[in-house]
Amino acid sequence: MxxxxxxxxxxxxxxxxxxxxxxxxxxxxxxxxxxxxxxxxxxxxxxxxxxxxxxxxxxxxxxxxxxxxxxxxxxxxxxxxxxxxxxxxxxxxxxxxxxxxxxxxxxxxHIPNAPHESVPDGEGEEENQELSTWGEKPSYDFAPKTHWDIGEALGILDFEAGAKLSGSRFCVLRDHGSRLNRALISFMLDVHAEKGYREVWPPALVKRPALEGTGQLPKFEDDAFKTAGETEYFLIPTGEVPVTNLHADEILDRDQLPIKYTAYTPCFRAEAGSYGKDTRGLIRQHQFDKVELVQFIEPDKSYQALLELRESAEEVLRRLELHYRVVNLCTGDLGFCASQTFDIEVWLPGQDTYREISSCSNFEDYQARRAKIRYRPEVGAKPRMVHTVNGSGLAVGRTIVAILEQYQRADGSVAIPKALQPYMGGLQSIDLPVAP
RNA sequence: GGAGGAGUGGCCGAGCGGUCGAAGGCAGCGGUCUUGAAAACCGCCGUACGAGAGUACCGGGGGUUCGAAUCCCUCCUCCUCUGCCA
Missing domain, CATH: 1.10.287 (Helix Hairpins)
Structure with missing residues (x-):
């Protein structure tokens, strides 16, 4: 049963x-x-x-x-x-x-959510619709390198050590790399706090019903890591899981809404079925850090909330002065639970491509029905399903990738974005280690 | 890890195997009264499915019985004491 x-x-x-x-x-x-x-x-x-x-x-x-x-x-x-x-x-x-x-x-x-009417029809990512871009592609008077070349040369990304400890798709961050990771987390949380998001720090291990609530289970069990012990725990693939389920089985008051959370969590993904994809670099790791944004909102305001949430995610990139674009995912690329998703894609000059750095979705009442998250529109009225909206704000590893690639200089050093310098003890750039 | 105790409606809290969806209280809502408020009094006051009659739900699951909130088994959660420990 x-x-x-x-x-x-x-x-x-x-x-x-x-x-x-x-x-x-x-x-x-x-x-x-x-x-x-x-x-x-x-x-x-x-x-x-x-x-x-x-x-x-x-x-x-x-x-x-x-x-x-x-x-x-x-x-x-x-x-x-x-x-x-x-x-x-x-x-x-x-x-x-x-x-x-x-x-x-x-x-x-196993029945996926219904797409919003403004979602374009399409088979795959080629048919996603570009909505906007911010900033410009930086130009370089040298051939821009990939972040793994840059990071390894700077001694801040150690893929070999990651592989030794845990195998492929793991990385050890060292020195300024480790600090950069930590600085980004603090920076992002602070930006979102300014926008009215309450910070939470949830467990990274959850039980099965939590993953059913947000829709990762039962269909995508292969993508999740599970613990081997007697009680069944899953490692969370995203902070969305514990944070959304914070209000599972609850009836909220209307005055409480919208509830806005931001959370830093590690994320764990088995990446089943992605053999050979993004095998190099930090793009697709089994473990990565992410700052998540989640909103619980009244149904008639959820699309407005989605825009607002996306705005918060974009704000991080703007303050970091990273060039990006926003796309509206088509039906073929849309996630199982989402009614609409806007991907924010950051420019990676070393790979000459845009890569997803945040995915902002409106689930309407799909997750709310699964997790039983309701609210009472008026005192005495019948409870109704809330809408949930969430997005990354942002994926930390991929932000490191973007900084390394966009801020790289001819001499192999990487400038630190101004907004981040206070979080790096005033450090302005990460330079090549001097040969002894 | 060991030993005890407890889980009932938004909250507190009763509940001999039958007439219990569940007393009572608090909170909430509507009304009477009042210049207004408080107090007092009256009524309403869980969720889901169903057109309705009705059915289901007293931590979860299973069992006994014609019949279980009440008895039995099991799991989970919480509390207290105790051991080890970041």
Missing amino acids: RPCSHVPRCEDLRMLDVARLDDAARRGPEVVTLIEEFRGIEATRKELQGTLDHLRAQRNSANKRMAALDKKSEEFAAARDEMRDVSKRVKAGEQQLVELEAKSHDLRM
Whole structure:
């Protein structure tokens, strides 16, 4: 059966508003098949539920009558024998219902969110829509190098040490590199605090229901790291998981909204199925640091909130004076849970390309339904699902990559962005070590 | 890790195996009264599915029974004491 642990959130979950199922179908034929199958199961489930309710009603009223009877009377004995049979049928029906519910639940958990109407149709990233750019591509009077060449020469990125300790896709940051990582975390958190985000520091190990709540499970179990001990823990792939689930199973007051959090967390990704992709450098690591932004917001304000949240993420890049662009992901590139996603892509001259450094999404009520996060629109009113919006602000490792590549100089040194210097003890540039 | 104790509605807190969706209190909402407020009094006051009748839910799961908040098993969580330890 489904592992519900102690969290009472299984039976009555509604993964996706049934009214929006057809919108989800925009994602393609596999989804359409899922939806059809789901609707079939639901129909039989509802029918069974009806007959079962009748049986139970019959049992309940009989029991009420029996309570008043003399327990030794023949009438009582007759009723008991009759009810024995009804009870048996109830039990059988319940068992069947549990199976149907499990099936329905499982199907539903695999149906992705419905894309927002402004999301362009498309197969893959080629069809994403560029919305804006900020700054300009810096020009160099030399061939710009990749960050791994720069970082290794400066002695701040040690991939060999990372591999020795943990294998591929790990890196040791040294000296100014380590400090740069730490400085960026502080800097980013401070920027977001200015924008009204409350800082939290959540666990990096969570239980299964948390990942189901934000939608990483059950479909993407291969992407997650799991601990080997007796209790099942998952290493979080993003701060979104613990921070969003902070309010799982809660009914919030309207006055509390919007709730805005920023969190620094390490992130862990198995990167299954990405063999041979980004094998060099810091771009795709099994472990990396990220500062996350999360908002819980009333439904009619969530798209406004998405823009505002994206603005906060962009603010970090602007203060660091890093050239970037923003793209609107098409249906084919859109994540499983998202209704709309804006990727912020930073310019990497060493690789002559833009790379995602932040992904800002509106999940509408998709995560809220899974994690049961609701609010009361008015005192006394029925609870409604909130909307959740989140984004990276930013991925720290990739920010290091961007700084190394955009701020590199001909002599191999790298300037420190002005806004960051106070966080680096006034350091203005990272220079090549002098040969002894 | 060891030993005890506890988990009931937003909160506190009752609850002989049957008439308990669950007493009572607090908070909240509506009303009467009041120039206004307080007090007092009256009413309402969980969630989900269902057109409705109704059904389900007293930490989770399982069992006993015609019938379980109440009995049994198991898991989880929290508290107290104790051991080890960053």
